[in-house]
Every structure is written in C-alpha cells, then in structure tokens.
Amino acid sequence: MDLSGRLASRQHRARARMEELGVDALLLSVGADLPYLTGYEAMPLERLTMLVLPRVGDAVLVVPELEAPRVTPQPGVFEVRAWGETEDPVAIVAGLLGRHGGEVAIGDQTWARFALAIQDACPGTRMTPASRVVGPLRVVKDAAEVEALRAAAHAVDAVATEMRSRPFGGRTEADVSRELVDRMLEHGHQRANFAIVGSGPNGASPHHDAGSRVIGDGDVVVCDFGGIRAGYCSDITRMFVVGEPAPEVRDVYALLVDAQERAVQAATVGTPCEAVDGVARDAITAGGYGERFIHRTGHGIGLEAHEDPYLVAGNGAPLEPGHAFSIEPGIYLPGRFGMRLEDIVVAATDGPDRLNAAPRDLAIVG
Ligand code: ZN
Numbered sequence: 001m002d003l004s005g006r007l008a009s010r011q012h013r014a015r016a017r018m019e020e021l022g023v024d025a026l027l028l029s030v031g032a033d034l035p036y037l038t039g040y041e042a043m044p045l046e047r048l049t050m051l052v053l054p055r056v057g058d059a060v061l062v063v064p065e066l067e068a069p070r071v072t073p074q075p076g077v078f079e080v081r082a083w084g085e086t087e088d089p090v091a092i093v094a095g096l097l098g099r100h101g102g103e104v105a106i107g108d109q110t111w112a113r114f115a116l117a118i119q120d121a122c123p124g125t126r127m128t129p130a131s132r133v134v135g136p137l138r139v140v141k142d143a144a145e146v147e148a149l150r151a152a153a154h155a156v157d158a159v160a161t162e163m164r165s166r167p168f169g170g171r172t173e174a175d176v177s178r179e180l181v182d183r184m185l186e187h188g189h190q191r192a193n194f195a196i197v198g199s200g201p202n203g204a205s206p207h208h209d210a211g212s213r214v215i216g217d218g219d220v221v222v223c224d225f226g227g228i229r230a231g232y233c234s235d236i237t238r239m240f241v242v243g244e245p246a247p248e249v250r251d252v253y254a255l256l257v258d259a260q261e262r263a264v265q266a267a268t269v270g271t272p273c274e275a276v277d278g279v280a281r282d283a284i285t286a287g288g289y290g291e292r293f294i295h296r297t298g299h300g301i302g303l304e305a306h307e308d309p310y311l312v313a314g315n316g317a318p319l320e321p322g323h324a325f326s327i328e329p330g331i332y333l334p335g336r337f338g339m340r341l342e343d344i345v346v347a348a349t350d351g352p353d354r355l356n357a358a359p360r361d362l363a364i365v366g
Pocket residue numbers: 207
C-alpha cells in the first residue's frame with residue numbers, strides 16, 4: 001500500500017475510534033499524531049498548524065501560508081486551508097468545528113495557548129487528549145513501519161560497530177558525542193535526537209549530558225544514541241572500555257548481557273509489559289545489583305523516541321504483534337561507573353524480532 005492508502009486507512013480507523021469514544025472532532029498540531037495521519041510534520045511555531053478531522057465530513061489541514069509549500073497534498077485524505085498573515089487561524093479552526101461545542105480530542109502536545117484560544121472560541125467544547133484516539137493505532141506498527149524502524153536500527157548498528165575501532169582515550173565526552181551525531185547523519189539519519197556519552201563516574205547518571213570530561217585509561221563508557229531516519233526513530237546503547245577492563249567490570253557486564261538477553265527472549269506476544277521488566281530485574285537482583293537498576297526496562301519507539309508501550313511494573317497490558325520497544329536494563333554504581341545495553345525489539349507472532357544486530361560484547365578501545 002502506498003503512503004496515501006496507508007494514511008486513508010489510518011484515518012478510517014481513527015474515525016472508528018472516535019465513534020467508539022463519542023468524539024466529534026480530532027484536532028492535531030505539533031507532535032507525532034499529525035504526521036501519522038497526514039504525512040506532514042508541523043513546525044513548532046507561534047503560527048498555528050492544525051488538522052481538523054471531524055468524525056463525519058472532510059479533514060482540513062489549516063496551515064500558515066508560508067508553510068503550505070512543505071505540505072505534500074494527499075487528495076482524498078485531507079484538504080489544505082492556507083491562512084495568510086493577517087487572518088486568525090483560531091477563528092478558521094472554530095469555523096470548521098461549527099462553534100457548536102461537542103467532544104473534541106486535541107493533540108497532547110498542542111501548545112496550551114492554542115488549546116485555550118480554541119476553547120474560548122467554541123464555548124461548550126469539551127476537550128480530551130488525542131492520544132485516546134490515536135494512541136491505540138500508533139502503538140501497533142504496520143509492516144512498512146517495522147521496516148522503517150529496522151532501517152534506522154541498522155544505521156545506528158553501523159555507527160556502533162565503527163566506534164569499536166575508534167580511539168576514546170584522551171578525548172572529551174563531547175567530542176565522542178559529536179562523532180556519534182556525525183556518523184548517524186552519514187548513515188542516513190535526517191536528524192540526531194541525542195548522543196549520550198557517559199565516561200567513568202558520569203556513566204552512573206543514565207541521561208548524562210556529554211561534557212568536558214576527558215576519557216581516561218580504564219574508563220567504562222556508556223554510549224546511548226539515536227535519531228530519526230525516514231521519519232522513524234533509532235535508539236541503541238553499547239558499552240566501551242578503554243584498555244583491559246577490571247574483573248568487576250567484566251562481571252557486572254556479563255550479568256547485564258544475561259539480563260538483557262533474558263528480557264528480549266521474554267518479549268513474546270501476550271506477555272504483559274511488566275513481566276518483561278520483571279525478567280530483567282529478577283536477573284539483575286539475583287546477581288546482587290537490583291538496587292542499582294534504577295529505571296524501567298524499556299519504552300515504545302516509532303515516530304517518537306519514547307512512546308507506548310512502556311515496559312515497567314504496573315503496566316499489565318500484553319504485548320501485541322507490531323509493538324516496538326527498547327529493552328535496556330542498566331546497572332549504575334554512583335561515583336564509579338554505569339552500564340546499559342539497549343536494543344529495539346518488535347513483538348511478532350513468530351517470536352521477538354530484535355532489530356539491532358551490532359556486537360553486544362564490551363568493546364575494548366584505545
Ligand atoms: Zn532514556
């Protein structure tokens with residue numbers, strides 16, 4: 001199916017969901033729901049871009065005139081209503097809604113100033129988060145989306161593999177981080193989202209910002225990086241050590257590799273999300289480091305780097321075919337070092353489909 005057909009089918013399913021929830025119209029602005037349904041990503045601007053998708057009737061993309069050339073028309077999916085600099089886009093949206101109120105699902109990341117202005121312009125409108133409509137659709141990836149995620153994963157696999165023969169010692173974290181970004185772009189990413197480089201004690205902070213610390217001999221280095229390729233996100237973590245690793249480093253890493261592998265194998269269709277987290281956590285706890293695994297095991301991934309489903313205690317929802325998520329247990333020893341190992345996995349009827357294939361052993365670098 002081509003993009004236009006896929007968009008039409010998504011819109012059809014969104015409308016069915018609106019029917020189920022009693023939602024009269026869907027309003028989408030910045031955020032990933034808009035490209036999911038239109039193929040167009042709104043610029044996060046002070047000028048309003050908004051798709052007005054009524055449950056019955058034509059969808060209209062209200063877009064600033066100067067942004068309109070960036071919209072790829074999708075006849076039969078939505079019409080374009082370009083607004084000029086002196087027009088009031090909120091009035092246009094209100095006009096399309098019909099000013100009669102009703103139940104409106106508005107994009108979760110819509111700027112509050114626009115949500116409030118629409119609320120003012122359409123008294124009696126009740127607003128609900130659009131994730132209630134679009135979330136259940138987006139969480140199940142179709143075959144083309146899985147292939148887009150796979151291509152993004154292969155690109156960061158290539159970067160991770162190249163880094164195994166690159167020097168780390170004597171360089172700052174920021175310098176290595178920049179190299180990760182450059183290589184992601186070289187490998188076809190349109191944008192890098194993040195490139196965490198946590199060396200030595202800095203690695204014990206899971207989201208450490210790569211900084212001016214100079215990587216030294218014996219340092220354990222966490223490299224967690226990802227970006228967007230053809231609209232879909234990548235996210236991978238691999239571990240590096242400068243020179244011969246200390247025995248404790250080898251032991252902790254062996255425990256982590258085992259925990260991650262067990263969690264990947266446990267990520268089968270029908271398994272509750274929290275059970276996958278439990279498998280990783282039990283393995284690390286049995287090894288004596290349960291207290292040092294301080295975050296959930298994984299997050300969903302797709303158009304956004306972090307989205308449903310979350311692999312965390314309390315999420316009893318079962319994995320379904322087409323769910324895509326990270327499996328990234330970690331062990332963090334404050335003041336010393338941290339370790340994490342991350343792959344993207346898709347739940348499939350014939351078992352977990354691990355998208356990343358870069359070597360998972362501790363890379364010994366210079
Ligand atoms: Zn994270």
